Amino acid sequence: MKISPFWITVAVIVVAGLVFTGSTTNEYYFNAAYVILQAMMMAVAWNILGGYTGYVNFGTAGFFAVGAYTSIALDKAWDLPLPVLIFAGGAVCALIGLGVGYLTLRLKGVYFAIATLAMAIVFETLINNWSYVGGAKGAYILTPEKHLWFGSYIEMLFMVMLLLTIACVAISRKLNSSRLGRGLAAIRDDEVAAECAGVPTLRLKLISTTLMGAMMGAAGAPYPFFVTYVDPQSAFNLFVAVNAIAMPMIGGTSHWLGPVIGALLVGTMQEVITVTVSSELNVLIVGIMLVVFITLAPQGIVGLVQKYRLKRTP
Amino acid sequence: MFSLDLLANAVTAGILLGGFYAAVAIGLAIAFGQLDIVNIAHPAFVIAGSYVAYILNARFGLDPVLVGVMVAPVFFAAGAVIYRIYYAAFERTGQESLSGLAFFFGMMFIIEVVLILVYGVDYRLVSADYIGMTIQLGYVGIPLRMLVPFGVAVALTVGVYLYLSRTFMGRAILAVAQDRLALQLMGADPVRVKQFAFGLAIATAAIAGSLLIIIGPVEPSVGRQYIGRVFAIVVLGGMGSIPGMFVAALLLGIVESLVATFMGPSWAPAVAFGVLLLTLALRPSGLFGRA
């Protein structure tokens, strides 16, 4: 049985990750890696609805934060293990994705985009007023004591995030060249023609939003344990939302590698800038990069590479 | 805790606020309602207008509304340039749905962060003689800092409405969304018409910004609260209808004011978006929109 280069790379990465946790003690690297992986998960998730299907989601911060707050609420109520919280966050956000989609996907893509923004603000307001999870004052999460065989909790979180991200990338990759993926691409290219080719557009769009919601919720679920203090302003922060859109658009939206490259590139750059200069500058630079890329290179980095290769083949 | 004078004050405040909201939304009513350009950065332009008013008011003591009107042509020019870029990059290639949205999303961030980097996150205000004065009508108080913006907003709305329905360029703008070909046959270049219209939309942001900073202090992230409001107003009013937009703005202002008064101000942000979601789910063409 031939194992594809993708899975070999995955295996290498997982092993490298484990080796990394065993050897390094500097927590900074795990923190930075966690942030980049989280961003990658969000970018991959966004791209399923945005890049593959052509419907822009501006409310990514909402999905992320609901995933985080589901964790907080459940952890407070029942002290559940992390995998359960991740599953719960994913499930809740999947339902939200389905719900918002059902309400608005019959309309033009523009209205859907605005509705997602609306949804994020509505949830932020609801959580601001929900005292059980701390409301506007925020909630403190104690770092759990158990961290399996890892040297510290952050190392375990890093590994969890690595596995989650790999899972999302693998799903996104499979989707890209599958029957379902072609149906989504048809919707993106020409929804009317897709309908007339037999594609059940509403159903596929709902599948897309649900999948995206699930991934984003799963990305948000471990967040409270990473930061130990969560308040609505930080959970719903627009920076998460910009990154989720900017990274796939810079990397390339129609290919599964796009959000991965975008996240690695932009995420690393942001870590460097935050450490050396300031974090406000990050948002400015991402904003400028986003505008420049979509104006001049709408197919992203992947698109540029593809064009370059096409020119070279005789 | 329900009392008649509380209700009366809340409704009055709502009407005044709603009128102001119309001034903020009118730019989007043009860009999105007429031209189908989803300028999600419009509130950011409004905030930029607020800061310009702040700067000129602090430096030269000029009345904010005056500043808004003076600066409007500059904003008009900026809008025209931005539309050119938008057209070349997106409309011509048919990419406006995804990339166009992301373009304005990026612009929104750039504006906000530049303001933060230059002016920080402190609240800024303007000073003018009428800020702080209140007219009492029985048990209803009408603060001038809300009445003046309301008056200017009404004037702005009426002005734009008359312009669109009475002048050649105005009617060309109304036509361009519906029938490009007819427009070309009439001798008008659709691209230039749209460019003019978008410039006009951004020009209104300058005025709206000056009104905003009269009503209350402003800091860079305030714009985000208005994204929901302006889209809710334009959608609820119905795409392409200026009178509809005004009615919707008043309605939103009143509902928000009532919610803030009787349920608490922390619920107010959800009102606009709740209205938006309901409208999209139940009657997407809005109150007065073309189907």
Place this chain on the structure above:
Amino acid sequence: MSGAVLQVAGLTKQFGGFVALQDVELQVNAGERLGLIGPNGSGKTTLINCISGALLNDAGTIAFEGRDITRLPPHQRTRLGVARTFQIPKPFRSMSVLDNLRVPLEYAAWSRADHRRITDEAMEMLDLIGLQHRAQASSASLTLVDMRKLELVRALAAKPRLLVSDEAMAGLSASEVDDILVLLFGLKEKGVAVIMIEHIMRAVMKFSDRLVVLVAGRKIADGEPQSVAGNADVIKAYLGE
């Protein structure tokens, strides 16, 4: 009623105050070749939009192979066997030429296709229009003629029993028109009924078993091509008084 693949009765469609179609009645039999003509704006495209489901008619019924499809969404109608082309070709531009054909095979024709052979079937269909060598090319890079052929073959990939072709030959040269005609003629053996909307009269007369004329939203003639062409009302509608 036997052999009637499409039965349209009392079809009415309004846009605001404008009546685009008024009480249109149409019947198409299995394997029949029907030409649909009429002056510009007479409602031909509106009619096929209603038949394919892109628009919902205000009154009247549409039945396909005896089954009422009046309220079904377009994708379900295509799955049942109604396919159409668009006046201005709408290829899936980000996809290759081959993938453009895989979509209808994988969706509209899913129940009628052998799932393991889809790529082969798509290649065979490409061969029909001589584009096998461009299978991996981007569909956006095709010439107009090739795009129209792709549009037609994409509709055929849905394995329909009724194909509606909306001005597939507009702007083509004489030999290109003949190429398309050959494709359409070949459908009769497969038992596929065709409704052809066309302004190129020579093609319509050559192709049609029957001719239907639509003027200002109403059907004014329905019958043998020669007799319809000689019909006084039809001539008046085209040439004016």
